Amino acid sequence: MADPSLIDFILNPIGRVASSLTSTAEAPRQGDEGAPDAYLILDSAVQAGLHGTAVGDEIIVLTWLHEADRSILTVHPRGDLSRPEQGVFSTRSASRPNPIGLHRVRVLDIVEGRLHVSGLEAIDGTPIIDLKPVLGRIAER
Amino acid sequence: MADPSLIDFILNPIGRVASSLTSTAEAPRQGDEGAPDAYLILDSAVQAGLHGTAVGDEIIVLTWLHEADRSILTVHPRGDLSRPEQGVFSTRSASRPNPIGLHRVRVLDIVEGRLHVSGLEAIDGTPIIDLKPVLGRIAER
Numbered sequence: 001m002a003d004p005s006l007i008d009f010i011l012n013p014i015g016r017v018a019s020s021l022t023s024t025a026e027a028p029r030q031g032d033e034g035a036p037d038a039y040l041i042l043d044s045a046v047q048a049g050l051h052g053t054a055v056g057d058e059i060i061v062l063t064w065l066h067e068a069d070r071s072i073l074t075v076h077p078r079g080d081l082s083r084p085e086q087g088v089f090s091t092r093s094a095s096r097p098n099p100i101g102l103h104r105v106r107v108l109d110i111v112e113g114r115l116h117v118s119g120l121e122a123i124d125g126t127p128i129i130d131l132k133p134v135l136g137r138i139a140e141r
Numbered sequence: 142m143a144d145p146s147l148i149d150f151i152l153n154p155i156g157r158v159a160s161s162l163t164s165t166a167e168a169p170r171q172g173d174e175g176a177p178d179a180y181l182i183l184d185s186a187v188q189a190g191l192h193g194t195a196v197g198d199e200i201i202v203l204t205w206l207h208e209a210d211r212s213i214l215t216v217h218p219r220g221d222l223s224r225p226e227q228g229v230f231s232t233r234s235a236s237r238p239n240p241i242g243l244h245r246v247r248v249l250d251i252v253e254g255r256l257h258v259s260g261l262e263a264i265d266g267t268p269i270i271d272l273k274p275v276l277g278r279i280a281e282r
Contacts, residue, residue: 009152009205009268011239033279046238048214052231059230062241064150073189078282089200089272090193097187098152098270100203100241127150129239131230138174141219 013127015042035121042113062130068099154268156183176262183254203271209240
């Protein structure tokens with residue numbers, strides 16, 4: 001049994017990414033840098049949460065970058081050793097204390113709890129932790 | 142001791158929000174809907190991660206909305222009972238399986254691990270779990 005104070009901070013994945021990318025070595029650094037289309041396979045227990053999400057929507061996918069090194073606080077941006085080290089909070093490096101991935105994608109198709117989405121750089125099997133709409137103008141919310 | 146498979150999914154807060162907002166009832170729904178400026182107080186253990194973050198930067202703050210109900214999958218958007226229920230993944234409701242808040246703010250000042258930021262709707266004491274830069278054009282990354 002986990003410490004109750006920690007239980008509050010445990011993420012419960014809502015699904016997994018299915019992708020042709022199988023290693024971070026082959027994955028582009030961002031979705032708009034040539035990443036393939038992929039699938040978001042949501043658990044049946046949370047599929048009611050998809051009501052209102054439609055083909056054509058731009059959405060924000062939050063993932064848990066499960067292969068990241070959480071002890072790292074500074075990196076060479078984009079792994080380029082010619083660039084000076086920066087703090088991870090000013091980069092999109094997967095290495096960081098809480099390795100949450102933030103991906104903006106477009107929904108191409110939805111069949112039950114399976115979303116086909118455009119350009120996603122997360123590798124096959126990456127846990128999905130949340131989906132959010134891209135916010136439009138205040139009057140349209 | 143927590144189950145090892147769960148330890149991988151435990152968030153370690155990197156700091157806390159300090160804000161004049163003390164309850165979700167008084168908080169605006171989004172930062173651009175009249176939220177006050179606030180402070181991000183980072184733990185000393187992660188301050189090296191701030192190297193490269195500068196006054197004037199637009200950043201994305203990820204928080205853990207600790208008062209949210211994680212069992213909720215459908216809501217009336219913006220709490221408006223006249224609107225039909227939608228799945229939480231098509232809304233920005235705090236209620237959702239993993240209540241992560243996503244906030245785009247501007248850095249107004251940085252003094253050691255204390256960032257003064259513009260319009261943030263998270264309440265006082267909200268755990269901070271990550272900071273990320275807003276991505277510019279590919280050529281500028």
